[in-house]
Amino acid sequence: MTWSFPIGSLFGSELRVHATFFLLLAWIGAASWIAYGPASAAISVVYVLALFVCVVAHEFGHALMARRFGIATPDITLLPIGGLARLERMPEKPGQEIAVALAGPAVNVVIWLVLVALGARPDIATFAQLGEGGAAAFWGSLAALNLYLVLFNMIPAFPMDGGRVFRAALSYGIGRVAATRLAARSGQALAFLFGFLGLTWGSPVLVLIAIFIFVAAGAESADVSLRDMARHLRARDAMIVHFETLRPADTLQVASNAVIRTTQHEFPVVDAGGGLRGFLTRNALFAALAAEGSRMRPVAEAMTEGIPTVPLAAPLDAALDALQDSGAPAVAVTEPLGRMVGYITRENIGELMVISGRERKM
Numbered sequence: 001m002t003w004s005f006p007i008g009s010l011f012g013s014e015l016r017v018h019a020t021f022f023l024l025l026a027w028i029g030a031a032s033w034i035a036y037g038p039a040s041a042a043i044s045v046v047y048v049l050a051l052f053v054c055v056v057a058h059e060f061g062h063a064l065m066a067r068r069f070g071i072a073t074p075d076i077t078l079l080p081i082g083g084l085a086r087l088e089r090m091p092e093k094p095g096q097e098i099a100v101a102l103a104g105p106a107v108n109v110v111i112w113l114v115l116v117a118l119g120a121r122p123d124i125a126t127f128a129q130l131g132e133g134g135a136a137a138f139w140g141s142l143a144a145l146n147l148y149l150v151l152f153n154m155i156p157a158f159p160m161d162g163g164r165v166f167r168a169a170l171s172y173g174i175g176r177v178a179a180t181r182l183a184a185r186s187g188q189a190l191a192f193l194f195g196f197l198g199l200t201w202g203s204p205v206l207v208l209i210a211i212f213i214f215v216a217a218g219a220e221s222a223d224v225s226l227r228d229m230a231r232h233l234r235a236r237d238a239m240i241v242h243f244e245t246l247r248p249a250d251t252l253q254v255a256s257n258a259v260i261r262t263t264q265h266e267f268p269v270v271d272a273g274g275g276l277r278g279f280l281t282r283n284a285l286f287a288a289l290a291a292e293g294s295r296m297r298p299v300a301e302a303m304t305e306g307i308p309t310v311p312l313a314a315p316l317d318a319a320l321d322a323l324q325d326s327g328a329p330a331v332a333v334t335e336p337l338g339r340m341v342g343y344i345t346r347e348n349i350g351e352l353m354v355i356s357g358r359e360r361k362m
Contacts, residue, residue, distance in 0.1 A: 004077050013063050013085075014075040015056065024048070024080040032127045040131035047130055047138060052078060054111055054146055058104040058153075059083040065103035069096045081208045088325070092176060094168035101164035105150040112150075115143035122147060157194075158187035159216050177228045184221035188214050226353050230316040238316055238352045239333040239342030245270045248277050248300035255285050255299055266329050268343060269303045276340050278303035281329045309334050312341065319344045 004016040028048055033041035056076065062085045063073035072088040091097045116122065122144035125137040133140075154162035163183055170179035191214035198206030244258055245268045258267060259282060266281045280303040288294055288302040308322040309332045319331045323346055333342040 013073045016075050016077040018077055018079045020080050021078050036128050036131055040127055043130050044127045050142055051145055055083045057107050059085040061103040061107035062100055065100045081205055094171045097168040098165050101161045104161055105153050108146040108149045112143050112146040115139055157190035157213050158183035159220050163187050177224055180221050180224040184217040187217035227317050229353055230320055233316040235310050235314045235316055235319050235333050236312045238349050239344050240348055241342045246280060246299050250299045251296050252288055253295040255280055269299055276332050278305040279307055279329050304329055307332050
């Protein structure tokens with residue numbers, strides 16, 4: 001995720017913090033300082049940090065349960081609206097999805113039980129009460145908020161945890177694609193409600209949550225539909241077969257001429273024997289040209305290497321997985337002897353899906 005940076009690694013997942021998270025801390029600290037003084041500001045910031053430790057634990061609950069089903073979690077990002085565990089893929093078996101979805105809230109239930117067992121009396125405290133009530137108010141409020149995290153996350157607003165349970169339960173009866181579409185629509189309807197309440201109550205965090213739910217629900221619904229259609233297609237159905245190539249020793253000036261002469265957004269870079277060395281994208285070319293005197297630099301210095309390959313007969317969803325896992329601009333399609341005969345990008349997969357979807361409706 002852009003604007004985020006790593007702060008460590010835990011249980012095989014990289015822990016990242018989004019830059020806007022520090023804006024939240026600064027806002028809370030400044031507001032508490034102005035209203036109640038520096039001591040209250042310090043306690044408020046520590047309290048928010050403790051709450052987000054619970055949020056990270058929640059996300060690791062999802063990650064560790066997903067690992068039991070062979071699904072890795074490359075990273076977990078801390079955002080102002082909570083945490084986001086980026087799973088390698090979502091489990092497609094309803095029972096597994098329910099288990100992964102419930103694992104996060106289950107961690108918050110455990111934290112709540114531990115704090116209560118240690119003597120905390122759950123009760124939400126204001127920042128002023130945190131400063132006046134000492135440790136009892138701090139731990140009591142933290143216990144209460146963990147319980148509220150459980151209740152909030154279990155609201156059936158896809159793709160929140162409750163929405164994923166809702167989608168998985170629907171999948172037993174109507175299939176994953178239809179269930180995702182229905183869950184996404186209900187999630188977006190609830191997002192409108194959250195947005196309205198956020199604006200009415202003056203809660204910017206609730207508005208941000210509403211925007212996230214609305215966008216994420218639509219995006220995941222589209223991704224599930226895309227993958228369902230991709231299972232019925234092959235790599236050869238989506239690949240680009242008419243394209244110009246570049247040589248590693250070609251200059252950026254030669255690449256610039258190719259951009260003007262063609263409609264390509266990416267250019268395969270091949271050696272004299274036709275072997276693929278990498279891809280040069282327009283964005284990479286433009287970034288390289290920004291340096292003074294760069295036009296005579298070789299293409300090899302700006303190209304992306306490590307391009308994944310799939311065979312002609314591979315299912316199209318294998319190409320989708322390769323694009324997602326590698327982050328490469330394209331996937332090379334090869335014939336049985338290993339020669340590249342075409343390539344696939346995210347854009348032309350999307351175009352194929354639109355065309356295939358229209359053909360199905362006709």
